[in-house]
Amino acid sequence: MMGLLWNLGAFLLALGILIAVHEFGHFWVARRCGVFVEKFSIGFGKSLWRKVGKDGTEYTIAMIPLGGYVKMLDERVEAVPAERRHMAFNNKKLWQRSAIVAAGPIANFLFAIFAYWIVFLVGLPAVKPVIGEVAPQSIAAEAGIVPGMELKSISGLKTADWESVNMAMISHIGDESMSLTARDPQSGMIVDRTLDLAHWSFDPESERVLTTLGITPFYPKFTLIISQLVEDGAAIRAGLRLNDKIVAVDDQPVTTWQQVVDSVRSHPEQALTITVKRGEETVSLPLTPAAKTLDNGEVIGYAGFASARDPWPEANLIHLQYGPIEPSAKRQSALGSW
Known part of the structure; x- marks a missing residue:
């Protein structure tokens, strides 16, 4: 309220x-x-x-x-x-x-x-462009990009946050290659990498530039604690509550939120037993996910709940500030060329 x-x-x-x-x-x-x-x-x-x-x-x-x-x-x-x-x-x-x-x-x-x-x-709060995952055999993987790297610059342009990374990468559409510098997660040294873009295919209207290169940004992990419930959803009807911590699905222990998601998605209109920690007690509840049809025709289960993420590591957070002239350039960059 x-x-x-x-x-x-x-x-x-x-x-x-x-x-x-x-x-x-x-x-x-x-x-x-x-x-x-x-x-x-x-x-x-x-x-x-x-x-x-x-x-x-x-x-x-x-x-x-x-x-x-x-x-x-x-x-x-x-x-x-x-x-x-x-x-x-x-x-x-x-x-x-x-x-x-x-x-x-x-x-x-x-x-x-x-x-x-x-x-x-x-100034604006932002997160450093730290890589979470790199798809095998992708353009990024072949260039030697590894999880944990922090992108420092692309073709000489400093990349303080993911917005600047995206803008810099998009500017390379049609180019044969793209050079970048990054902080190696093991040694802490700044290293140079060159991405071969000769076979890069990117549709700005339906794809994300990072995904097409094989890069997934780092995000804090999802917890197993329920932080959101959809009104009149299957989760509420099953008796689940905010701050319940899911510990098992069909008596199988779970350690990641993705395990919960996979179980729910694969059981549309099929009963599951969700075991949660609620304060000091353990409660088992019957959950029947609703059926949801995706655009491609696939039918998946939908429970109507979501979990919270772990807090961002302090080392990944930054506060971006610009001088009296720089905001004008930033605004023009965000809006496109005039």
Whole structure:
């Protein structure tokens, strides 16, 4: 419940900021063009706070935070005294009216760029690009890439996180080879490796660049403790609870989450006995996984539960920060060439 309220509060705060920026764009340009603004409102409905400024504009925060508006002097809405007609929106030149209308969206666009820049300037949590697995006989395996290696650079470009690794690798589509440096997990030395891309096949729309090269990033292992349950799923109907630790399936001890997954997937609509540790007691429960049909037509079992991962090792965590100029380059890299 607290999580829901927190998310709702964060959503309303973000929405309020976007609305304020949007309406301020209209307001600021209108004032620059000599249009009198009667009211600047964030939200609709009953006013929660209001103040009339020295400029004669009424500033308001209203009860319903799902929009806002800037009310400008306009002869099409109400009669305007002759001495104030020069401040009416409808009496301004076409380019001025167009600028006022366009100012809201433009303000939001500029604010998005500024916010993105601030995020990278302050810094982002990330994980080092440490390799978890290498597929046998893959391009990476043939180049001498091994599990545990930390990728340091690709073709001279530093790779601090997996995002930069992906961007650097994608840039080599169509090339004959790709050079990289990595930290060897055994010696700790920086080593050079060259990947032969002559027979590399990669479809960006349906494949991941790392997978096609035979690389799987390192992730902490899944525990055997249930951390999520799907409402009205087979697991809940069987009586499983959050924080139950699975210790056996059909009286066969399990030591990895993958063993649990394989057992459930291979038994659609077939009864299983799940043994869990619940506090100090051991409980055996009958679980019948539901049948789920994949896109390829395969039918698998689905229980409606998930486990938590072990914490990330501290050595794998980094905090990425960029200088005042670097965030702009980072943003352009993420969005693509302009």
